[in-house]
Amino acid sequence: MVRLAFNKTPQTSAETLSVIQSSFKKGSEFFQKKKLSFSFLKEGLPLGSLMEVCGPAGAGKTEVVLKFLSEHPELRVAWIEENLSIYPTAFEQNKVSLQRVLFVETSRYLWAVLQILKSQAFGIVVLSASISNRHSDLLDEIERRRIQIAAEKASASVIVIDESTTSQGSWPFTVQLYVTRCRTTGRVHLQVLRYRGARQWEKALPIANGI
Amino acid sequence: MGKSFADRKRNLVCFFLGNSTLDRVRFEALATACFRFTPKVAIRFPEAVFLDIRGCEGLFSEEGLVLRLKILGKRFLDSSTFPIRVQFAEDVPTALALARYPVSSVKRELPLEALSDFDCPFKGFEDEKPLFKAEDRLFSKDFQQVLGKLGLRNVGDFMDLPVKSLAARLGKRAVEINARLHGHLGTPWIAFQPQERYLEKVALDEEVQLESVFFILKGVIDRAMARLRGLAQRANRVAIELQVRRFSVIRAEDVVRRWEIELPVPQGSTSGLLGILRERISFDVDQNPFLAPLEQVSFEVLETIPGRGPQLDFFNKKEEEEEKWNSLVGRLIDHLGKENVFIAQPVHRYLPEYSWKKQRWQSQSKMEDRADIPLASRPLRILKKPEAVQIENRFLVFPDGKKVRILGFDGPERIDSEWWRNAEGEENQTRDYYRIVVGEGQIYWVFLSNSQIFLHGYFD
Numbered sequence: 001m002v003r004l005a006f007n008k009t010p011q012t013s014a015e016t017l018s019v020i021q022s023s024f025k026k027g028s029e030f031f032q033k034k035k036l037s038f039s040f041l042k043e044g045l046p047l048g049s050l051m052e053v054c055g056p057a058g059a060g061k062t063e064v065v066l067k068f069l070s071e072h073p074e075l076r077v078a079w080i081e082e083n084l085s086i087y088p089t090a091f092e093q094n095k096v097s098l099q100r101v102l103f104v105e106t107s108r109y110l111w112a113v114l115q116i117l118k119s120q121a122f123g124i125v126v127l128s129a130s131i132s133n134r135h136s137d138l139l140d141e142i143e144r145r146r147i148q149i150a151a152e153k154a155s156a157s158v159i160v161i162d163e164s165t166t167s168q169g170s171w172p173f174t175v176q177l178y179v180t181r182c183r184t185t186g187r188v189h190l191q192v193l194r195y196r197g198a199r200q201w202e203k204a205l206p207i208a209n210g211i
Numbered sequence: 212m213g214k215s216f217a218d219r220k221r222n223l224v225c226f227f228l229g230n231s232t233l234d235r236v237r238f239e240a241l242a243t244a245c246f247r248f249t250p251k252v253a254i255r256f257p258e259a260v261f262l263d264i265r266g267c268e269g270l271f272s273e274e275g276l277v278l279r280l281k282i283l284g285k286r287f288l289d290s291s292t293f294p295i296r297v298q299f300a301e302d303v304p305t306a307l308a309l310a311r312y313p314v315s316s317v318k319r320e321l322p323l324e325a326l327s328d329f330d331c332p333f334k335g336f337e338d339e340k341p342l343f344k345a346e347d348r349l350f351s352k353d354f355q356q357v358l359g360k361l362g363l364r365n366v367g368d369f370m371d372l373p374v375k376s377l378a379a380r381l382g383k384r385a386v387e388i389n390a391r392l393h394g395h396l397g398t399p400w401i402a403f404q405p406q407e408r409y410l411e412k413v414a415l416d417e418e419v420q421l422e423s424v425f426f427i428l429k430g431v432i433d434r435a436m437a438r439l440r441g442l443a444q445r446a447n448r449v450a451i452e453l454q455v456r457r458f459s460v461i462r463a464e465d466v467v468r469r470w471e472i473e474l475p476v477p478q479g480s481t482s483g484l485l486g487i488l489r490e491r492i493s494f495d496v497d498q499n500p501f502l503a504p505l506e507q508v509s510f511e512v513l514e515t516i517p518g519r520g521p522q523l524d525f526f527n528k529k530e531e532e533e534e535k536w537n538s539l540v541g542r543l544i545d546h547l548g549k550e551n552v553f554i555a556q557p558v559h560r561y562l563p564e565y566s567w568k569k570q571r572w573q574s575q576s577k578m579e580d581r582a583d584i585p586l587a588s589r590p591l592r593i594l595k596k597p598e599a600v601q602i603e604n605r606f607l608v609f610p611d612g613k614k615v616r617i618l619g620f621d622g623p624e625r626i627d628s629e630w631w632r633n634a635e636g637e638e639n640q641t642r643d644y645y646r647i648v649v650g651e652g653q654i655y656w657v658f659l660s661n662s663q664i665f666l667h668g669y670f671d
Contacts, residue, residue: 099554
């Protein structure tokens, strides 16, 4: 990482930006394209599971989920948010075909999730907190349990993306992942907070692994 | 594989319902549903539907068609006490007679009563407009007794009568029947014209709950969908009316409650349509309950659009899944609005906010080709409206005063708005996009435009 050097105090943001630009070396390690060095959930998620991906803003939660979706092109995806902030163009860049993703923007996300699971038309339902609403719990305990039962009946998996971590003892979650990004290398690190089940992939997913 | 009837010339099918109590509307709905098998359909109300399957023989096996017709019949008949028979023959009267008198599979062994079917196969004496009056019935019981005294026991004996003396003894119609029996005279085909309008009413004899109404509606919708499928149509707009008993305390305008529903995705399946209706009606009735017991339910398809029903593939569930999608998307759109349920479609535009558009869900086979625009890395989260920010020394400053330390950045990537769209009222913009690393390693996507910096997205 290149540290910035200011010889004089810039007057405007644009000037500051130009100073920053001149201080920065192109091709920094941080922005180099990195391939996923792990086979994230290649075996898939347990059917009927509820999974939480949490971590601070910009840590790479959505990136992790898209990586999973790109590894399973056969799954249809329903993406639900209250105020949609996801950028669909980036899906294609992350090798997730938009033709298999249905976007739903609603504040009644519990109703929408249950309807979608009931239809049995989707293998994955992603419920994502919006940028503007990431500091409150997306679902309470009863809602999580309702979703988990519906997912079990539909043999589908639900992924919840949220900034704040639900308490580790929240039993409806089968998997809880905590995502952070290294401030020097930009690599995404995963930490398994909770895993309930008897699958092998837990061993294949080290606590600190990077993108 | 089942038997094919292509080589047997048994191309006429009689779908015999016996003395069913079907009313005219429902009977015609059943006949309309039969259009899925062949475009040539005729009826003899209320007993039989005839299908001319010449040209369609390769589509079905004999056993398969019998099974399908029997299943279809059960959807339209309230009771299973009426025998449903399917008979194949080389012409209409033979198929009808063999279906009516199942004691024999040979025309010659049919009883003498069967001759009336050869007289006028498409119209019975019970028909609204019979070809002959009941008193002109040629083969009355008395007449059959006369034939019996002459030593005739069955149709075969009648066929053996000398044609020359037949006219003198029994009249012109007997000659015609004899010619039909020998296959010398064809039967003019009276094609069935389906009604344009589909409306069915069901009277409720006893007091029922709303949930029971949906049970009744399921049967009604099932028949409507079968009929639409026969005509290669899908329901686009439907209406439901629930009528309560007229009590003195109920205002006239509250007696009939009507829902006209424009379906977001045209529906071709009962489960899909019923789900949408259930949601809508339950919600309204919860808000505003009925003041008296329900008396009548009516269902009408107001508008249809062409939509051929998918041919179910035993080894591929694509069509089945598409039906599930249709049904789900219909329900979601009905509740959440068209703007909030969509599929994203990339478009050839450079400005990030215009680089995709919402697309109403449609069959995947009808999807447009996606736009392939080579792009530099794009953030996964984008703000609907870029937010003005400041850069002060080494900090990114948000409008609310929050500061995050800048660790480094990458860029710029210059994006120009399309100059040829200026005429459409769009402002010409040049943006220099940067990826800025801040705080704990988060990456923001900002752009510089007209000496102002805007936050536009996050790499999440």
